[in-house]
Amino acid sequence: MSAIHLQGLSKKFGDFTALKTMDLDIADGEFMALLGPSGCGKTTTMNMIAGMEEPTQGRILFGECDMAQVPMGRRGVGFVFQNYAIFTHMTVRQNLAYGPRMHGASRPEIDRRVGAIAELLQLTPLLDRKAERLSVNILQRVAIGRSAILEPAIFLLDEPLSNVDAAFRAVMRTELKHLQRQFRQTMVYVTHDQLEAMTMADRITVMDHGVLQQVGSPIEVYNNPANVFVARFIGSPGMNLLPGRPAESDRGMVIDLGPVGLTPLLPAKLAQRLRGHGGDVLFGFRPEQATIAHEGRGMKAPVTFVERIGARIIVHLGQSESAMKVVLDNDARVSLGASAIITPHMESARLFDRASGAAIGQGA
Amino acid sequence: MTMAVASENEMSAPAPKSSAPAQDERARLGFRLTLPAQILVLFISAFPLLMQAYISLTDWSPLSGTNWWNAWEMWNTFANYTDLAMDGRFWSALWRTLVVMLVCVPVEFLLGLALATLFADDFPGKKLFYSILLMPMMVVPAVAGYMFFMLFQSGGPVNDVLSGLLGFPVAIAWLSDPKLALAAVMIADIWQWTPLMFLILLAGLVGVPQDQIKAATLLGANAWQRFVTIVVPKMKTIIIIALAIRVIENFKIFDTLYIMTGGGPGVATETISVYIYKVTTQDLIWGYVAAIALAILVVLSVAAVLAMKRMAANREAAA
C-alpha cells in the first residue's frame, strides 16, 4: 500500500524545468534518499509527492492509488521540514496533538496517542514546554512525532540535518535511523550530503539538474557509478577520471592516458566490455584505491599538493585534465614536486564513455 | 517583514567598550543630539501641564481681563472638577465617543483582516489594487469629512444609489437625523481607517511562516482551522498593535466628524474632542476646559501605564 511510484513525473516553473521526466519506484518500508546538489530537483520531487506542488506532467501513485486528485492534507504523508516548522506558539504537547485534533479525535484518544508517541520519542518530560526555545535535536523529535502520531504510511524528510552543526549531525543521523527502524514506514529523505545518504538509506537516488542519474544501494552507487556525474559526486574526494584511449599491450589491454602514461593491465572483465566500445574513454579509479611509489613503471605524475586531514593525507597529482587525487595513510612519505608512480587497484577501476559520460558495460 | 517589538532593554544599542575620552565624546555627542527633542518634549509637556493644572483650579477665561498667571484671583479650588463630575453633556459626549469606538474599531478590524486575507498570496493586479485600497487613509481627514458631507446630502449620491437599489425615490436626511448622523460619521471613519488596519494586518499576515502553514495543512487542518490555530496566534502582537493604534486615534475623532456634522444635530454627534472644542471656542471657560483636559490626560495616562504593564507581564509570561 505504501509503495510510491513516480511515472513520467515532470515539473516546470515557467520556462525553468525543475524536473525532467522521472520514473522511480520506492518499495514499501524502504528508506530512499534523494541525493544531489542544490537545484537538482530533489525537493521539487518531494514537494510533489507531498502534494505541495502539482506535477506538470506524470503520475504519482501510492500503491495502486493515483494521488492527482488527493489534496495535501489527505495523502497520509508525514513531512518533516528542513527547519522543522514547529508551531512555536504552542507547547510540545499541543504540537504533537495537532494532527489528531484536526482530524477530530476525541480528547482521551488524543491524550492517549500523545502519551504514547512522547514515550517513544522520549519527549514525556518536555510535553508542557513551549516549543519556542527547544534545542534542535528535540525540535527534530517533535517534528517527527507530530507527523508520526497520525501513523502515516509514508514519511518525507526535507534535509532535516542541514541546520545542525557538524558535530551534532552524527548523533542525529543515528537517532533518525533508529527511529525509522521503529516506525518501519516508507521514508523519502532529501539531502545534499552523501554521508547522510550513504549511512542511512537503503537505496539512493542521485539527481542532477532535474535529471535522475542513478538509483541503487549506497554500495552500488559508490562502486559502480552509472556515469561521470555520479562518479565525481559520490565519494570524498570523488572518483579520479582521466582521459585516455584503449591500447593493446603485449600482455593484454591497457588505457593510454597520454602524459600520465599507461595504466596497468585491465582486468579481463573490463577489457572485454571495452572491446565492444572503441573510441575515447575516461579511466576512473577511487582515490582510496590506489598506491603511490617513488620508483617503478606505470602511471606517472608529479605531486602538486599534499592535504593532511588527520588520519589520512590526500595527495594531489598531475595537472588540468589529468589531475588526480590519492588518499593514503598519514604515515606515507610523499615529497612535493617529485614524480610519483600511481598504481590503481584495477579490480575496482571503472571506464566511462568520454562523449556521453556513461559507464561502459555497467552491471557487473 | 520582521517584527521588532522593542522592549525596555532593547531601546539602546549596546555600546562597544572603549577608552574613557572616547566614552566622554560619545556621551557628550549623544546628549547634544537628543537635546532639541528633549527641549521640545519638555516645552509641550512639563510647563503646559503645570499651567493647565493651575488654571483648572480657577474660573479663568481669556475674556476675564487678567493674564493667566493672575488666575488665582478667580480661585475656585475643585469646583471645576465637581462640576465636571455632574456635567451630563460631558458624560454623554464621553459615552458617544466610546460607542463610536466600539463600533468603528471592530468593524475596521474585521474588514481590514478580511481584505488582508484576500491579499495574502499573489494574484494578477495585486500591487495596483493594494495602492488604491490604501488611498483613503492618505486623504486629508478634513477633505474626507467634506466628501462624506456631500455624499450624505439628501439629494446626494448615497440616496441616489439607495433609490436605484430599492426602486423608489429615497430622500433620507442623513446628517440632520440624530441617529443617522452618528451612523454617517462612523461610516466615514470606517471608510478612512479600514485601510490602516488592512495595511498593518497584511504586513503581519505575510510574516506568518509559510512552512508552518504548510505543516498544518499536511497535518489535515482546513483553511479555517489553519487561520484559527496558526495565523491568528502568530499575529497576536500585531493585532494588539493595530487595535491599540485605532483605539487611540479613534478616541481623538474630530476632523471628519466636525466637518460633517459640527457635532450636531444638537449634540447627537458630539464626541469628547468636539465637546472640548466647543467649550474652548464658544463658552470660553478655559478654567473648566483645563479641568476636562487634565482629567482626560490623567485617565489616559493611567490606562496607558496599565496597558503597558499588562503587555510587559504577558511578554514575561511568554518567556
Place this chain on the structure above:
Amino acid sequence: MKRAVPFEIFRYAAIFAALAVTLIPILWMMSMAFKPIGEWSATGAELTWWPKEPTLANFRFIFGESSSDLIVALDRTALKPILSSLLSASLGTIIAMSAGTAAAYGLSRFGAGQNLPLALTQLRLFPPMAVMIPVMIMWAFLNFTDSWWGLALIYGIVTLPFAFWLMKTFFDDMPREIEEAGLVEGCSRWRVFTRITLPMMRAPLASAALFVFILNWSDYLIALLLTTREWVTIPVYMASLSSSMTGQLYGAKAALGLIAAVPPVIMGIAIQRHLVRGLTFGALKQ
C-alpha cells in the same frame, strides 16, 4: 498551491467591491470639482454622476475670478491658505525631522535620551484637544497666534514622535561597519554622522520627511484653534467657503479639496513601503 476557481472569483468580486467603496467618494468629489453650478444639485435638481459640461470654473473661482453664476465674490482667494498649509507643513516637517533624526541617532548609537521613546509615545497618545489650552495661551504670549511659523512649531512637536521612531528604526537597521571605518580613519563621531551616515540615509530620510509632511498637511484641528484669519490653512479656509445666499459652495469646496487631497495621496503611494513602519512606531517593519 493551486487555488480553486470559485475562490478566485470570490476574491476578485470582494476586491472590486472594496475598490468601488474606496473610490466612489473620491471620484464623486473629483466630478463635483468639474461641475458647473447648475449640476451641484443641492436640492431639487437631478443628480449627475459625471459632469455633463465639465468646467474649470470652480478652480478659477477659488483663485479669485468672480463668477456671475455664483453671485458671491470671495473676500480672499485660496492662494494664501495654500501657501499657509505649504509653509507650516514644510517648516513643521523640518523641525520634526531635525530634532527627531538627531535624537534617533543619539539614542541608536550612543544610548542617550532613554526617556524619549516612552515620552514620545505618550505624546502621540493624548488627544491634541486636551493640551491645546496651554498651547493657545503660550502662543498668544509668544505672539505666534495666526502665523504659519506658530503652526509649524506645534506641527513639529506633534509629529516629532513619528520622525523619531521612523529614523530610529532606520538607524537601527543600518549596518555600522561603514561608520566604524570612518572612525578608524580618524573622523570625529559628529563628522561621521554628518558626512557618512546622513548622506547614506538619504532615501530613508526622504521617506520619513514625506510621511511627516503628510501628517502635518492633514491637520485641521490645530489650525482651527491657532489661526484665525491671516494664515488659515486649506481645511480651515475650505470650511468658510459658503455664503448665506447660495449655501455651501459645493464645486468650489470640491476643487479645493482635490487640491488638498492629491499631494498626500501621491506621496503616500510613493512611500508605501514605509507606511507600516511609520504608523506602528517601528514595532512592525515591512
